[in-house]
Structure formats: C-alpha cells, structure tokens
Amino acid sequence: MNNPFLPSADPSTWLGVMGGGQLGRMFTHAAQAMGYKVAVLEPSADCPAGQVADRTVEGGYTNGVALSELAALCSAVTTEFENVPADSLALLAADCFVAPSSLCVQIAQDRILEKKFFVDCAPASNVMPAPHKVIASHADIDAIADDLLPGILKTVRMGYDGKGQVRVRSREDVRVAFDAMGGVACLLEKMLPLAYEVSVLTARGHDGASVVYPIAENVHRDGILFTTTVPGPNVSAACAKQAQDAARAIVAQLGYVGVLCIEFFVLDDGSLVVNEMAPRPHNSGHYTMD
Structure with missing residues (x-):
C-alpha cells in the first residue's frame, strides 16, 4: 500500500472520512487544498462534509457494503467524531491505512478504558485523572467510599457535550441517577x-x-x-x-x-x-x- 502521508499528494490519492459533520467539512477543505480527493461515509448524503467532498458514500457506520466501498477507494481513512464504531475502523484497517486506530478510538470511547490508560x-x-469508581450495580453504589462524594456520575459510553452526566452528593443520589440512566455502566468521579x-x-x-x-x-x-x-x-x-x-x-x-x-x-x-x-x-x- 502506498503511504498517503507524503509532502505532496498524488492527484489519484483518496482520503476517507468517517462522519460528515462540520469537522469533516473542514478536513475536506484542507485535504483538497493539498491535492487529495476526499470521500465521506455518512448516513445522510446532504451533510456538511458531503456537500464539499469529491464523493459521498451514503450508508451507516456499520454498513458492510459502504465500508467496503470506502476502503476500496481510499488509501487512508480518518474520523471526524469520537463515536465512530471502533469495530468498523478495525474492518477498514484490513484494506487501508486507518488513523486514529480502532484501539485508540475504543479507549477514548469508554471512560473505564480511558481512565485505566491515564493511570497506566x-x-x-x-x-492523573480524578479519583473514580466504576458503578455497574447497586452493590457498587453501596461500596462507594465516603471521600468520593460529592461527585459526578457519568455514563461509560456515549457521553459528550455534558450529556450522560449527573452531579451527586450522596449514595442515594447515585442510586437515583444510576436507575434513571437505565442501569448502564457508569463512572463516578470525585468533584x-x-x-x-x-x-x-x-x-x-x-x-x-x-x-x-x-x-x-x-x-x-x-x-x-x-x-x-x-x-x-x-x-x-x-x-x-x-x-x-x-x-x-x-x-x-x-x-x-x-x-x-x-x-x-x-x-x-x-x-x-x-x-x-x-x-x-x-x-x-x-x-x-x-
């Protein structure tokens, strides 16, 4: 495979972007200014990045046909938002260069993995990260150390722009918030x-x-x-x-x-x-x- 990261771009080199938002649009403009062609994979063709890309691959981020089309076209693929499925990046990596890697994205998408990485x-x-504890059950709530409260309860996955976060001052607050979040795995961080x-x-x-x-x-x-x-x-x-x-x-x-x-x-x-x-x-x- 040709290395796509060269001082000057071959006009035949395509770069792919998973996601079609404003950051993807900015990436597309920058890549095109360097001589690259850009393909965007996005469920909606009428997206900010798709409006300026050289090609839009319309499909979901786990759509095998769309992923195969993007990988076949592009020398390298990147992401423009943090919740691109890591498994999809791993599939793409079998056929083209992917950066960031599926492992890096997987760590950043999961607060437990992310905190463990920061500690390591x-x-x-x-x-160091803030003191924290994984909350996956009511038993975990009962075992919260006094010095972790007050804190912020955050969902392990899919939290961004303040979503999936609740301030808590007591174990009962944690219990109510945990149940309101559907009992999904959470991380309690000390305020x-x-x-x-x-x-x-x-x-x-x-x-x-x-x-x-x-x-x-x-x-x-x-x-x-x-x-x-x-x-x-x-x-x-x-x-x-x-x-x-x-x-x-x-x-x-x-x-x-x-x-x-x-x-x-x-x-x-x-x-x-x-x-x-x-x-x-x-x-x-x-x-x-x-």
Whole structure:
C-alpha cells in the first residue's frame, strides 16, 4: 500500500472520512487544498462534509457494503467524531491505512478504558485523572467510599457535550441517577476544586513525529464549549509546559496517529488533572487554522 502521508499528494490519492459533520467539512477543505480527493461515509448524503467532498458514500457506520466501498477507494481513512464504531475502523484497517486506530478510538470511547490508560500512563505523563469508581450495580453504589462524594456520575459510553452526566452528593443520589440512566455502566468521579479547564491539541504522524499546539483555556456553558482563549489568560508557563509534556507522553504511549485533543482540569492549587481525550479535530483547536 502506498503511504498517503507524503509532502505532496498524488492527484489519484483518496482520503476517507468517517462522519460528515462540520469537522469533516473542514478536513475536506484542507485535504483538497493539498491535492487529495476526499470521500465521506455518512448516513445522510446532504451533510456538511458531503456537500464539499469529491464523493459521498451514503450508508451507516456499520454498513458492510459502504465500508467496503470506502476502503476500496481510499488509501487512508480518518474520523471526524469520537463515536465512530471502533469495530468498523478495525474492518477498514484490513484494506487501508486507518488513523486514529480502532484501539485508540475504543479507549477514548469508554471512560473505564480511558481512565485505566491515564493511570497506566501517569509515570510518563506525570498527570492523573480524578479519583473514580466504576458503578455497574447497586452493590457498587453501596461500596462507594465516603471521600468520593460529592461527585459526578457519568455514563461509560456515549457521553459528550455534558450529556450522560449527573452531579451527586450522596449514595442515594447515585442510586437515583444510576436507575434513571437505565442501569448502564457508569463512572463516578470525585468533584475537585476546579479553577478552570484547558485543552491541548496535538498531531502525531506515523513516523512518531508530533506537534503540540499552545494550551487553550476553555469556558463551557450547559456542557458545551462556549469560548476558547489562546494563550489562556490564567495559565502559568509551568502549567502550560506540564500540559504539553503530558500530551506528548500520552500520544506516544497510545502510539496515536492523527489529531488528538486532550482536556485537563486545573485545580485551585494549580495542580493538573487529566480529564478526557477526543480522537479527532476539536473545536478548541480551530484557531490553528488562522
């Protein structure tokens, strides 16, 4: 297979995108400016990325026929949203280069796997996630340590833009929230004295070379990103360096290829806590296009 990541693009080289949203549209414009052709796989042909792509493969993200068509056409495929089925990426990888890998996406999609990865990576990254506990049953709720409350109960999967999250102050609150979420697996995270949130956007190539962008300070409203300021007005030079060094360690440990956003909490005492990662371009990184 030809390596698609070359200084200049062969006009016959196609890149594929799983997902047809605004980030896919931005990716498509950037790839076309470099000489690539872009195919988008999306259930609806009339999607933002599909409107500008060279071809739209209309089909669901688990549709075998659509996946085969995309793999046959493209030299490499990427994602534009974090909930692309990891199994579909694994299928595509049998026939073309896929970045990020199905394993990286699988870790980012599952809060349990993600937290375990952050803990395992801590010796290299020098940052830890918030104290947490898996909640999969009422017995798990009964066993919650007192010092984990108050906290935030989050669904293990499909949580984004503040969805699938409930603040809880007692075991009874956890029980009510857990039942209201349908008893799906959740993660209870201890509420920490948060000063502000920051994110680091990084891009890493298949050769291991990486770029880390300046740290961004983010403000959310109702769980949705409202403003991003770069450089962050409250971010010290030491905090920025720690976050960027942590991002380098995380992408290296993952063996990640592509664009990754890593979100951190900065606590009142200035310490850094890693929160989550998004295996795709991120709204807090739009400034890098200017």
